[in-house]
Amino acid sequence: MSEAGSAPTLDGRGQPLWLVAELTYRCPLRCSWCSNPLDLDAYDSELSTDEWKRVLAEARSLGALQLGFTGGEPCLRKDLEELVAEADRLGYYTNLITSGVALTEERLVRLKAAGLRQIQLSIQARDPALGDELVGARVGEHKIAIARAIKAAGYPMVLNVPVSRRNVDRIEPLLALAEELGVEFVELANLQYYGWALANRDELLPTRAQVEAAEAVVRAARARLGRHMTIYFVVPDYYEQRPKACMNGWGAVHLTVAPDGTALPCQAARVIRGLELPNVRRHPLEWIWRSSPAFQAFRGDLWMKEPCRSCDERDKDFGGCRCQAMLLTGDPTNADPVCAKSPHRHVIDDAIASAQRPRGRLLMRARAAGR
Amino acid sequence: MIRLDDVVRKSPAYLFRWEPSQDAHVLLYPEGIVKLNATAAEILSRCTGQRVADIVAQLAEEFAVEAVDAIRADVLQFLEDARERGWIRTDA
Ligand SMILES: C[S@@+](CC[C@H](N)C(=O)[O-])C[C@H]1O[C@@H](n2cnc3c(N)ncnc32)[C@H](O)[C@@H]1O
Numbered sequence: 001m002s003e004a005g006s007a008p009t010l011d012g013r014g015q016p017l018w019l020v021a022e023l024t025y026r027c028p029l030r031c032s033w034c035s036n037p038l039d040l041d042a043y044d045s046e047l048s049t050d051e052w053k054r055v056l057a058e059a060r061s062l063g064a065l066q067l068g069f070t071g072g073e074p075c076l077r078k079d080l081e082e083l084v085a086e087a088d089r090l091g092y093y094t095n096l097i098t099s100g101v102a103l104t105e106e107r108l109v110r111l112k113a114a115g116l117r118q119i120q121l122s123i124q125a126r127d128p129a130l131g132d133e134l135v136g137a138r139v140g141e142h143k144i145a146i147a148r149a150i151k152a153a154g155y156p157m158v159l160n161v162p163v164s165r166r167n168v169d170r171i172e173p174l175l176a177l178a179e180e181l182g183v184e185f186v187e188l189a190n191l192q193y194y195g196w197a198l199a200n201r202d203e204l205l206p207t208r209a210q211v212e213a214a215e216a217v218v219r220a221a222r223a224r225l226g227r228h229m230t231i232y233f234v235v236p237d238y239y240e241q242r243p244k245a246c247m248n249g250w251g252a253v254h255l256t257v258a259p260d261g262t263a264l265p266c267q268a269a270r271v272i273r274g275l276e277l278p279n280v281r282r283h284p285l286e287w288i289w290r291s292s293p294a295f296q297a298f299r300g301d302l303w304m305k306e307p308c309r310s311c312d313e314r315d316k317d318f319g320g321c322r323c324q325a326m327l328l329t330g331d332p333t334n335a336d337p338v339c340a341k342s343p344h345r346h347v348i349d350d351a352i353a354s355a356q357r358p359r360g361r362l363l364m365r366a367r368a369a370g371r
Numbered sequence: 372m373i374r375l376d377d378v379v380r381k382s383p384a385y386l387f388r389w390e391p392s393q394d395a396h397v398l399l400y401p402e403g404i405v406k407l408n409a410t411a412a413e414i415l416s417r418c419t420g421q422r423v424a425d426i427v428a429q430l431a432e433e434f435a436v437e438a439v440d441a442i443r444a445d446v447l448q449f450l451e452d453a454r455e456r457g458w459i460r461t462d463a
């Protein structure tokens with residue numbers, strides 16, 4: 001998830017500072033690593049404009065400051081301008097997280113007028129042909145053109161690069177492009193293995209040597225560019241000894257609302273069996289955030305088992321990612337298996353070993369039916 | 372190092388404003404939120420294309436501080452840090 005690279009320097013004091021609005025799961029691209037759920041068509045009843053406005057207002061009154069419009073492809077919603085305008089009026093810092101496919105120069109101007117603060121554009125390769133291959137559509141040229149248009153329209157911009165075995169060796173030309181465009185932030189996001197990415201893990205996980213080579217490229221670029229461009233490098237957690245401090249803790253600062261109104265503590269949380277996910281169509285957001293069983297489930301540390309329960313690092317990483325523990329160990333109360341102290345660490349090592357022998361079978365993301 | 376005759380302004384990628392729910396000034400930027408303490412907010416609010424020396428003078432006057440040397444050192448230190456983090460820019 002794009003949000004993984006971010007480091008809020010502000011303690012939420014129990015407020016949902018970050019609201020992620022997944023406007024739709026519809027998308028014309030077919031990225032084999034897409035973090036959207038595999039059963040896309042189960043969420044085709046999208047919230048209306050008015051329902052979204054109510055969600056925005058309720059989250060803002062709970063203290064939300066940052067708002068990311070994402071998806072699927074958020075630009076497929078015709079009411080995007082209207083929602084941006086409402087969010088800006090409410091006092092959000094509005095971010096648009098997009099593949100750029102449905103963007104035009106005119107629309108960039110309209111969104112700017114509506115109050116959009118910044119755009120995060122995902123791009124896979126400097127070479128349009130490789131980009132096309134990776135996303136399963138002919139959009140490589142358009143993405144580069146739209147990156148230029150975003151800067152020309154005067155937006156601060158994050159260039160998001162989802163990094164896998166298939167483009168990890170081609171980071172340098174992308175950094176050169178970012179420099180040429182005057183992009184402020186580049187996020188080299190090694191994939192997180194949920195959703196489609198998990199299904200394709202053997203084909204996507206880079207080798208350790210590839211990751212180290214990419215890190216060297218990033219170090220050199222940082223030294224060259226200094227403070228003109230900030231480069232975030234999200235390392236693949238599989239190669240770490242400790243898990244990421246996922247979402248800064250469950251139900252601590254992040255609140256995601258899915259296209260059908262399902263409220264989630266993180267975008268992958270549906271994978272946790274037995275979690276009764278609340279919906280904004282049926283409950284006020286305040287109850288959802290403060291009291292719903294799903295948001296309470298892994299708050300604090302009372303839910304922890306050993307080795308986390310008695311670990312002196314539990315305030316630092318909160319035991320890692322609940323969804324990863326669920327997906328890879330079958331129990332969301334286990335330590336994230338990435339942790340070297342986890343009795344399940346072998347599932348990660350096995351996955352790394354298995355990815356050294358990819359079979360060349362890639363499952364491209366399906367197209368969502370939409371509303 | 373930042374110098375007294377440098378002209379400083381906030382980077383366009385950062386939005387600086389008062390946030391009632393935090394009871395503080397905040398800096399908002401792509402992927403981040405920074406809650407500022409009162410001193411930082413006083414200095415940043417003056418990074419509007421002014422010279423550093425003028426900001427120091429204004430702060431000394433506003434807070435009726437005799438020890439201008441101490442203020443100057445604090446402001447320079449903060450601005451250096453802020454520039455390093457990308458919050459402000461100095462005009463060439
Ligand atoms: C799901 S996409 C939705 C927005 C838009 N369709 C796009 O791709 O830019 C949100 C962000 O997550 C990133 N992303 C998608 N799948 C990911 C994964 N498995 N791991 C890390 N980032 C991922 C994308 O590159 C994009 O920046």
Ligand code: SF4
Nearest residue numbers: 027029031034072099
């Ligand atoms: S398929 Fe690609 S472009 Fe579409 S939502 Fe998923 S990550 Fe974004």
Ligand code: SF4
Nearest residue numbers: 308311313314319339
């Ligand atoms: S044992 Fe649990 S709390 Fe300790 S470092 Fe590992 S995941 Fe974190």
